[in-house]
Amino acid sequence: MVEGFIVVAVVLLAAVLFAAWFTVRVITWIVGGIAALARGGAPARLAQSLPASGTAACLQASCRATNPQHARFCRRCGIALARDARGGPVRMRYVA
Numbered sequence: 001m002v003e004g005f006i007v008v009a010v011v012l013l014a015a016v017l018f019a020a021w022f023t024v025r026v027i028t029w030i031v032g033g034i035a036a037l038a039r040g041g042a043p044a045r046l047a048q049s050l051p052a053s054g055t056a057a058c059l060q061a062s063c064r065a066t067n068p069q070h071a072r073f074c075r076r077c078g079i080a081l082a083r084d085a086r087g088g089p090v091r092m093r094y095v096a
Contacts, residue, residue, distance in 0.1 A: 056081060 058065045058074040058081065065076035073080055 054069045055066045056069050056071065058067060058077060058079065060074070060077055060079050063074060063077040063079070065074055067075050067081060071081055
């Protein structure tokens with residue numbers, strides 16, 4: 001009898017927590033949309049996708065990952081970020 005009550009109480013608590021979380025998310029979404037319309041610009045999510053200053057994009061067309069300015073190699077694909085005088089990637093020596 002007591003075990004059944006505990007199970008029901010846990011399920012009800014989870015349902016209340018989920019409903020509260022969902023309500024907060026919907027309100028945040030609505031307020032964010034209204035704020036974006038009020039300022040007449042793009043939503044904040046689009047502004048976050050732009051690379052920050054002090055970063056460099058990967059030079060490989062299929063990657064374009066954001067890397068720190070001082071990085072020599074891409075974090076995602078590993079290609080050299082430095083370019084030679086002809087504009088091509090710097091040749092790497094592989095040492096066994």
